[in-house]
Amino acid sequence: MQHQKLATIEDVAALAGVSIATVSRAINEPTKVADETRRKVTEAIARTGYTTNAMARSLRMRRSNMILILAPDVGDPNFSNILVGLETEASKRGYGVLIGNTQNDPARETDYLRFISSNQADGLILFTGHLPYGFGQDGTEGRLPPMVAVNEPVPNAEVPFVGVDNFEGARIATEHLISQGHRRIAFVGRSSAREVNRLREEGYRRALAGAGIAIDPRMIIDGDGTTESGRAAAELMFVRDALPTAFFCVNDATALGVIISLNARHYDLPRQFSIMGFDDISFSSFVTPSLTTMKQPRHRIGEAAMELLLELLAGEKPHEQQVLLRAELIVRNSVTRVG
């Protein structure tokens, strides 16, 4: 019932009648060992059921083949979808994936660093948008481990970033609305503090400018990206009595808020108003009307980020400080032709 003692490399060596060095080589550098010897070793391994003790190996090699993933909210679907890509790529390359849920708690962020400083993880994937608390500030400066930011870039730090091209995506989204005949297009979710919101607004502006449409400041509404902020924004437009024919929302959560507000006022969607989101989160296809939106290539973001991190670990200089992947237009029912 209990964990019996496992076979070690010595057991294998004894059974195969060679030294442990040879066994090690037969496993890790098969070409460096004679065919006949290799055969004997392989058989001995099979007979003993030997597996290399990863602890001993890591201790000796000074690397664990583990990657620590630090995220503020592990339950967030955005996180978990990127995680799939991260895990797939890591596993393909023989790496394991360790997860840390920080809940934006500085204490927990610091705590998780022990995995790095104790050699339990070789590299770091950051979802948090900032360096873990306890890093870059004191003398530990130069000791930053290899890391890659995902989802949100890390400002004021030289951390490579992999994410979606928000500017380009927002431009495509807005152009789609324009191509459907819309001229009065609102942007819901302005927030100068948030990089993501800023970039998406920028793409929106570029698309309008490109189509020769003047920008009406009343069409740009503040919002922090929550559903509630979307609801409030729509209400505000009714109060102001400055109505668009289409809402481009900074994200799907915001779009949902707008839809809730419009439904509550008994408008017939999408006939009377078109709504465009961004992200393609899971409920977007279920809401009525189902949401036309820009899909983030989450799986690929994860893969690309892990790929980049592993390059860094291998000592290669990264080709670029930033990898931006294109979002994909998903046409559903919330946007219709107008005019």
Added chain:
Amino acid sequence: MQHQKLATIEDVAALAGVSIATVSRAINEPTKVADETRRKVTEAIARTGYTTNAMARSLRMRRSNMILILAPDVGDPNFSNILVGLETEASKRGYGVLIGNTQNDPARETDYLRFISSNQADGLILFTGHLPYGFGQDGTEGRLPPMVAVNEPVPNAEVPFVGVDNFEGARIATEHLISQGHRRIAFVGRSSAREVNRLREEGYRRALAGAGIAIDPRMIIDGDGTTESGRAAAELMFVRDALPTAFFCVNDATALGVIISLNARHYDLPRQFSIMGFDDISFSSFVTPSLTTMKQPRHRIGEAAMELLLELLAGEKPHEQQVLLRAELIVRNSVTRVG
């Protein structure tokens, strides 16, 4: 820029003017060392920035303080919500959490076992509903590591299980429908092969029996728990022309299918039909009408499972082979009073 050599226990010992054994004790069994010595050691640790090398420690102690979580789909929201609970509890007890995405691929399942056999993980949390491929079959029999199943029990194996009480939850759900005056209640999602479906059907039957309502076999429709199966089931009922006043669906995905079908037929929900789900997945509050359902206590399931696993690891015999937590009735708009 590069990872400089880290301080070891010897550096600390030298600086504090004691032996490495004393340093180790000062860290792990502080009471066994004199106050003054402990002070010197603590200071030396601070000065050197020493952290114990987890690899060396694990090698010596024959345990890694890591738990491997094996799941068929890491992207599944059901998984990630339970994961939060697992991670929280593990981290609280000083354990790290390693995740493995198997995609139900036998090769990947086997592959992940190396974490166990190579001592990189001390225990296992199983989301898969079966032993990892490559276990229990050959001679490796008795060597099963400590593990706990979650989400789905493992049939024919003595693996402790933590999950929701499906029977009880289904009973409560059905009783809620009955309390709203419904007598003709359909059960959508019968499947004798699936344990979950079987238990929920059982709870449904018990509730009807308890209320003295005869069971009409035409009210029980097959389904595998997918949205499509829910849609098909509803259509089937129209073909058969045997209509209920309420649908109790084996899960929310199925309920969504039923809603889609009824909406397509332009019924006015929930006035003409009530719909009850089970699980409370994320979109349930967004669909129209928003879904009345049974909420799985996912966070607590995770915590309880990890708690149980850590007890097992500590060598304690588990009090029970199965921990069932109660689902909570979430009242939204898809169920109304009738008659």
Added chain:
DNA sequence: ACCATTCATGAAAACCTTTACATCATCACA
């Protein structure tokens, strides 16, 4: 027939801890 390579293997060091055991001082008690 001799020398220089090349190739296959082995011995032993190093990676960094924890801990069993030994040592030594101190103290209480008779």
Added chain:
DNA sequence: TGTGATGATGTAAAGGTTTTCATGAATGGT
């Protein structure tokens, strides 16, 4: 003063690898 117990510390082994260096055999070229 002598004895036994107690408490603090040190020495050294053990945990299982990888890898450097050394050794010896075989090979190839002259």
